Amino acid sequence: MALGISLIIFQAMSPIFASIIMPGWGEIIQGEKNKARVFFIVEGSIWLSYFGFNYLGHKIDNSARAFAINHSSANPSRDDDEYFDALEDYFSSYDHNLEVERNASYFYPNDPEQQQQYIQEHGYFGQDEWEWDTLTNKTYYWERRKVGREHLRRASFMPGFAIINRIVSVIDVIVFSKQEQFGLDTRPGKIGIYYKF
Numbered sequence: 001m002a003l004g005i006s007l008i009i010f011q012a013m014s015p016i017f018a019s020i021i022m023p024g025w026g027e028i029i030q031g032e033k034n035k036a037r038v039f040f041i042v043e044g045s046i047w048l049s050y051f052g053f054n055y056l057g058h059k060i061d062n063s064a065r066a067f068a069i070n071h072s073s074a075n076p077s078r079d080d081d082e083y084f085d086a087l088e089d090y091f092s093s094y095d096h097n098l099e100v101e102r103n104a105s106y107f108y109p110n111d112p113e114q115q116q117q118y119i120q121e122h123g124y125f126g127q128d129e130w131e132w133d134t135l136t137n138k139t140y141y142w143e144r145r146k147v148g149r150e151h152l153r154r155a156s157f158m159p160g161f162a163i164i165n166r167i168v169s170v171i172d173v174i175v176f177s178k179q180e181q182f183g184l185d186t187r188p189g190k191i192g193i194y195y196k197f
Contacts, residue, residue, distance in 0.1 A: 015173040023169035030173060039169050046165060050158035057151035064144035071137040072130040086124065088142045092131035093124040 019026030024039030068087050069076045075083070090096040100123045101115075108114035124130070132138040 016170055019169035019173050020166055023165045026169055026173035030176075032176075035172065039165065039172075042165050043162065046158050046161045050155050053151045053155035053158070057148045057155060060144055060148035060151065064141055064148060067137070067144065068130075068141050071134075071141070072132045074130040075128045078128065083124070083128070084145070087130060087132075088138075088145060091135070091138060093129040094131070097123040097125070 015026030015029045017026075018029055019039075022040075023043050024036035027033070027036035027039060065084055068074050068084065072087060074087055078084070086093075086096050090099075097119070100119055103122070104115040104118040107118060
């Protein structure tokens, strides 16, 4: 019975709103099954790509971080991007901290206390220190994280493609509707343009 009620609601739904919810539903309501199949396939491909790129991006990034911990003695308890970004940019925490000290002197030239506070806030000391065993491994780490970021960047495009797919489906059900939805209203006292939902 629930299925029957769902079908009645589905058939009574406006093709435009149906296409906004799920590209291809509007075409199904209009009896355009072949068009609907295309929109369903495109929508499915978009979301499969989204989840696939996200999964690969995070998997590659996690693998690269584990590699960095093994080859630079980085702190395994850290999980923030800023820390692992620094591992890409500097061969050692010592090199990183030297730049932090230079920045502290530049930002607070006449204030040793502020300089020290800045260094403590932005430097890496104690368990957070690292030093790569070889430059080759550091480069490999950077390359792997770059690949991971590229996958995540591609994933970020997919919701935009999903929106475009909905717009195209809505345009399709409006333009190619068998019912006249746009027209002139020429009834007495009501001259204008009408649009039927």
